[in-house]
Amino acid sequence: MPETMTGGCACERIRFVAQVGDDDAYLCHCRMCQRATGSVSIAYKAIGKADVRWDAEPDWYRSSPIAVRPFCAACGTSLGFAFPDSDTMDLTVAAFDDPSRFVPTRHFGVESMHRAWLDTEGLPEMRSEENPNVARRWKAATGGMPD
Template identity: 60%
Template sequence: METVTGGCQCGRIRYEVGIDNDEAYLCHCRMCQKATGGFAAAFKNVKRANVRWLGDEPDWYASSPIARRPFCSRCGTPLGFAFLEGSENMDLTLGSFDNPGRFTPVSHFGAESMHAKWLDTSALKQMRTDEYQPLVDKWVAATGEMPK
């Protein structure tokens, strides 16, 4: 088991979690689409007992009669999904991990709401944020440097 870390955008909510693999999945259900504002939610399924919230606990939203979702009420970062009862597991959002690129998608869930045209975007034009001068100018003017 390896311990990895993550948290919200503003840094108020931090966590560490023990994982035993890098498998992740995409959930396309309408609730996850609405909860994250994306075409899908990218999740890592973990044991609840292996999650340790560091410092502030997350806020929780009762997203349905059977589940709730941890998030940061200060910056709005969605942090995961958990059934109210009956499961020793929960999900953490991939984007909230400090190193989300390590994970590999292995399955799709909620396929009835999948937007297939968004699954393979590899042929689309690509631009790095540091190549878009108006953005660079705004960041440098506001902070003196581009974010890392």
């Protein structure tokens, strides 16, 4: 049974409500996505366009002759990917308010995959509040750490 999930951009100017039917997500490693997001890969949730309602219409960038990408021009958040001639689109997993339910089930665009970034198990780990430079700035600006 589909679950109603919400999400949006960092500044909250663009918000969406989506009907999500399963937990499957995927990682895209193609050069188009790498350049559009500034990352080595991006996590996406494929969803029907009819299953997404935008509270405020996102800005759209024509990233190639075959694709467009919703984003927020105010804060720069990447919100997804779509072929204009398709009934489906991809929403960025991190744009969901609670992305924890999604599980990666496949890789796409593996011709551009940076394998060294896939298995980071064993690297040193630090929580945000453990970094004194970050913690000091958050506490001075807001009185505490963000959620």
